[in-house]
Amino acid sequence: MKKIFLSIIAALGLVAGAAHASGGSMPLDQAPNKINDQGALQNGAKLFVNYCIGCHSAAYMRYNRLTDIGLTEAQIKDNLLFTTDKIGETMKSAIDSKQAKEWFGANPPDLTVIARSRAGLGGTGSDYLYTFLRTFYRDETKATGWNNLVFPSVGMPHALWQLQGERRPIFEAHESHGKTTQVFKGWEQTAAGTMTPLQYDEAVGDLVGYLQWMGEPIQNTRVRIGVWVLIFLAFTTVLAWKLNASFWKDVK
Template sequence: MKRHILTILLVLGSASLWAEGSNFEGLQLSSAPVNVNDMASIKRGAKFFAGNCSSCHTLTYLRYDKVAKEAGIPTDNKPISINGVTPPDLSLEADARGVDWIYTYLQSFYKDPSTPSGVNNLIFPGTAMPAILAPYQGEQVLVEKPVYDLLHEVQWYDLVKPVKQGSMKPEEFEQAVNDLVNFLAYAAEPFRAEQERIGFWVLGFLVVLFVLMYLLKKEYWKDVEKNQE
């Protein structure tokens, strides 16, 4: 019950952030290709989280999870304050903000010398989070005069351009971000895939039960109709 209440509070809190969010007209969230049944992707994302995110962020509700434990995600670390801001726990982040928001956020950092961290973000201006993924993605800067049609959706990559190559190729980095978001989606609902499988069995059982009850009803009413005649 507490978990659901916290999720609702996070959703309400984050909704205003997104509403105020981007300063770029028409910017849309990119669709995250999340698949909660892809355990290979989830495990890769867990390892990526352990190596790049767990020093600052916690996963309180995933403390006893097998996937997190195998990936080496610590359960007793304390968040490190960044520019006076304590990084949030990410257990329910996928529920609170949505996987598309996280997917877009992680890819849309750009250089901004006016900020304490030297970077900024397209959909979360003024974020205290440094560009920890820049070594993989490379560095980006804002396009001075972006060319796009306001009648169509504007994506984050329409507004920035790369100026320094990271250790990963663009498609490799995109896959790494997808794995990480997939893992965070799993962290928010670790039993979702199992619940879906059980749900199909339950629906199948109800269909069979309906057929049996219908046949039973016909059998009972057969005698009732005979008596009425």
């Protein structure tokens, strides 16, 4: 419980830092809702273990929980166990914490509840992550060689750059009340990736969907149960109303 409490506190601190860094100047794109798409969630899990878990842990998620999204234990063992050989282990990163702090300035945050912790920054947590992962650009003035429109001066490099390629943001000067500001207008692709822009957006949508699911694996079951509970309550309400009317019909 102490570890979970400390993780929540750290996440809240990172949220505050992210909100301050973004300053609310970059509008968030709406993330596609893939929480009920098992194929998308499976692809998101594959992207997570291939591109994220090298630095980021998901210390409160066990590999065998991936059976909830339609994967068999054999598929998990053969394709997703990169940091352990036990399917019952949690999804911990193998990165050394001291080295991570030297490289990035801080330890990469745990991603188990990242989608939930990023809510309230101008959209849902999924919207934030979806926009964040699609707005990296080359910036040689930064230690990692990368910057981000949603989180300026972020210490994280662009882990998915080989898929997306390299882009340059285009800004336009805008004067208002005697002040000149730079307004983002679009992107210029400077180097192609292995995916087209549409394919990359789909892949990021899958990854974000998985991060959203990982934050609360039981949420689909909770929603289904909630619907049946509401139907049951509606039925019992009607039944109780009919019984009450029948009981008092002869009373004057």
